[in-house]
Amino acid sequence: MNPRGRVLIVTNDFPPRPGGIQAFVHALAERRPPGSTVVYASRWPGWEEFDARRPYRVVRHPTSLMLPLPGVARRAAALVRREKCETVVFGAAAPLGLLAPAVRAAGARRVVMLTHGHEAAWAGTPLARGVLARIGAHADAITYLGEYTRERLARVVPPSRLVRLAPGVDTELFRPGAGGAGVRAELGIGGRPVVVCVSRLVARKGQDTLVRCWPAVLRAVPDAVLLLVGGGPSRRALTRLVAARGLGGSVVITGPVPWSSLPAYFDAGDVFAMPCRTRLRGLDVEGLGIVYLEASATGLPVVAGRSGGAPDAVREGETGLLVDGDRPEQVARALAVLLKDPDRAREMGARGRAWIEREWRWDLVAGRFSELLTGG
Incomplete structure (x- = not known):
């Protein structure tokens, strides 16, 4: 595919770290076309073996937590340039969405931010609400899970940028008679x-x-x-x-x-x-x-x-x-x-x-x- 159409996913939430957000972001990455996606994620025990089985490149941050600090911004921007990524997806808008200006300056044309339960909670807290508003101001699209999260996010971020995207279910794996x-x-x-x-x-x-x-x-x-x-x-x-x-x-x-x-x-x-x-x-x-x-x-x-x-x-x-x-x-x-x-x-x-x-x-x-x- 055209390398300029590549997608960079920036996330703290990625396997082998367990959790629902991790499973959601992983499943989205797994279903992308071959060669179209690069993931920049924090480290978690077992990451080497896990990454070796992926059909796309996973770049691990040196630590188990990424914060929107200059070092992380530089690494994300370098990946945008080196991998010629046109779109950047933040696996969770808060807090890493604060890196959006850095990846745009590096050449990203579109920024998509996924939200989960904690962003809806931020929307109801005065201090966190201001940070969430800053994050949302730099997004082209902000996803929400359902009506509960949409209603709360719409108080803080531009409602016109909200798009529903909830996790899916693998009906081949999760089925009656699965063991x-x-x-x-x-x-x-x-x-x-x-x-x-x-x-x-x-x-x-x-x-x-x-x-x-x-x-x-x-x-x-x-x-x-x-x-x-x-x-x-x-x-x-x-x-x-x-x-x-x-x-x-x-x-x-x-x-x-x-x-x-x-x-x-x-x-x-x-x-x-x-x-x-x-x-x-x-x-x-x-x-x-x-x-x-x-x-x-x-x-x-x-x-x-x-x-x-x-x-x-x-x-x-x-x-x-x-x-x-x-x-x-x-x-x-x-x-x-x-x-x-x-x-x-x-x-x-x-x-x-x-x-x-x-x-x-x-x-x-x-x-x-x-x-x-x-x-x-």
Whole structure:
């Protein structure tokens, strides 16, 4: 292809570092035409092996965090010139979008900035709002995940530059029958009813609410199992909470699992639940919740918290149920309803799978991204 049509993606959020933003940016890069893309990313353990398997060039910053400082600006500008990149994409607008003037001066003709939950939070904070306004002033296009994030961003950045771009789902990987039987066998949970949560173990995601409500779920469905998949800073506290409540026989915390194994862990569940909640007066909020969409693609009904843009990933009453993640009793009722009515749960899961196939496939998202890069 014409080298002047190349794209530089500048991001702190890129595998092998785990996380939803990382998976989103990675998937966009993977679906670009061969030879069209260069990624400038921070380092993370395992980066050498990961980068060696990529069909495009990945340039790693010397450290695990890039900030909008002169050294990072110089490296990004040098890549624009050396790789003849016409378009620069910031994997997260805040804070690296502050580098936009530097990459424009180096020859970038178009600047696209992706936003997630934290930019929506910045829009509601006086000091951060000013920084976000500076970032948005230098963008040709600023993406948003859903109506929640669009409404908040539009208060700060030019609404005419806002374009919806939400993550897609790989429906070949996330599907019913993706290996859940093997996971159940390995964990020794057999055919018991399973509520699964696949997410980083942090306070916002609400795994503690699942543990707190679990005794009430067991009163309704005595043989149920809660499967918490993922690692994170809350793991030790969750383990203590499980022990304090005597739930060791019905709650399994797996710790981190390889990304390639995640579809099987989703498939091990009968219901997916992540009762996320907004924290720190709106600074810690769910931008969308790609795990809800991956669960729907796997044919599971979802129980989601009403935090930020999470409701955009659920069709209330059709593909799942929305709950207040700060109310364990409400979460317990929703889980018990679905576990005690497998037919209803399966119907919701089937509707969710059809919705994902219709509106959330990665080929559709990749097409929108390509149009966004060219301004089409």
